[in-house]
Amino acid sequence: MHLDKSRGPASCKRLPQSEVERQSALFLDTALSGALESMPLPVVVLNTCRQVVYSNSGFGDFVQRISSGSILGRRPGEVLGCVNSGIGPGGCGTSEFCGYCGAVRAILDSLRGRTGVQECHIQYKGENREDSLDVLTFCSPLTFKNEEFVQFMLIDVSADKRLKTMERLFFHDLMNTASGVYSLITHLERQKLTDESRRYVEMLRSSSCQLIGEIADYRSFMAMESNELIPNPLLLNSGQMLEDILAVYRNHVLADEKTIVVDQKGGAFTFEADPILFKRVLGNMVKNALEATRKGGKIKVETALKGKQAIFAVYSSSYILPSVGCHIFKRFFSTKGAGRGLGTYSMKVLIERYMGGKVRFSSSKKDGTCFTVQIPAGDLCQ
Known part of the structure; x- marks a missing residue:
């Protein structure tokens, strides 16, 4: 047992190895050990002195690349080869650097009766080299056979x-x-x-x-x-926004022998949005319409201010089948081949999650397809 005063956030106290082995025997051939063994992540059970009393095979496989030898009775940082685990008087958790360790904080949270989730960066010394490890640690209190333990699980990130x-x-x-x-x-x-x-x-x-x-x-x-x-919302002008987008796409290969018609109903207006993110959305709308339009055809871009809502719509003569339309805003869905399918998905996320607006589309054989974006214009806009 260590009697030296800890210089870190945790106690130096350890239980004798005989007591650790007694606690370890509590878990042998139990339903709990079977459940922990079936988990696909590395898991250990710690006693109130933060010593390992049980580990599943996933944890054994994980630490095998770092250190060998018995895990039983050692603390997580010692098993993982943390360079700070040998500095403090009581090993892992007792050095001045351990106060910054996410794993130690998560364990201490669980010893106080709370679930602990922390990210942890470990600089470790393996048998042949020094390296670093980033893990996400999950700790929770565990009462088993009238004794208190901590369930410690980690994910290598x-x-x-x-x-x-x-x-x-x-x-x-x-x-x-x-x-x-x-x-x-x-x-x-x-x-x-x-x-x-x-x-x-x-x-x-x-x-x-x-x-x-x-x-x-x-x-x-x-x-x-x-x-x-x-997002970084700024006061924008609808006319200038359109001009910036069309300056790119009028000379684009997709616009070859195609016409882009602009209809600013009621004239230009100001609205609030992140200029980079909104250009991405409106640019995707124009690009998709051009891709869907045959040579000799045209697309139309409309803007309007309705109350405190800024409306941007892009029309094309193409028709989207219902079997395709029901997937249009899904991530990685595309009719253009593998490696596509982020354009409409990102449009919806950017507008609805980051700008408080709505994205919708309609398509018919008679009227073609229209993608519409509607966002709050802001109190200062007109």
Whole structure:
């Protein structure tokens, strides 16, 4: 038993190994151990001194890559090879660094009778190398055979953490490169060019704007899916918003030999929305309509202010079958092949979750298809 005073959030006290083995025997061949063994996640049971008295095979397989030897009687950080578990006088939970450990906090919450859920970053020393581990820990109080324990379960989220970090770096570098290309094109526009060359530069500028928009769109989509997206609503002008969208799509390959008609009923008006997110929604509506329109055809974009509601509608002559229409806003559903199906889904989520509006569509053989977005215009708008 450790008698030294803890420098961390938890007690140094440990039960003798003989007592740990007695507690461990309580779980042998019981319905509870059978249930824990069948769980697909690593699970251990800790006593009130935070020592392992039971572990399922999933936990044994998980820690085998980090350390070998007996798990029984050791604390989670010691089993996982945490570099701080050997600093404190009583091992895991007793160093000054352990106060920042999510796993320790979750365990202590459960010892106080509450369910604890915490994320934890562990720097560990394995048998051959030093590495890091990110886990999500779930702890809950457990009373078994009139004794108090803690059920400790973890999920390895290291791959997700690394993927998110790589995505942030990738998008940052990719956006810098695309912005650099755009700057070069802007510089070219200031030079003396022939009419033909200037036309090509304008096409390059349009493509560059589209590329930057696609990168920003995908980055915001990833943030939206992980509930990390934070909208930044500003006062916008409907006429300018349309002009910005159409400047991209009038020169788009999808608009070749097609006409875009604009009808601003009652004239331009102001409304509140995040400009980047709303451009993504309206751009997707225009793009989808162009994709569905044959050469020689036209699409129509309408805007209107009705009371305190801003209305944006995009019409095309195409017809959506009912068997397709019932799936139109589902994630990854597309009639255009694998790897598609985020456009209409993200439109609905962005408008309804982040802008407090509504997205709907109608389609008939006679009138074609219309996608409509309706959002609150805001008190300052007119």
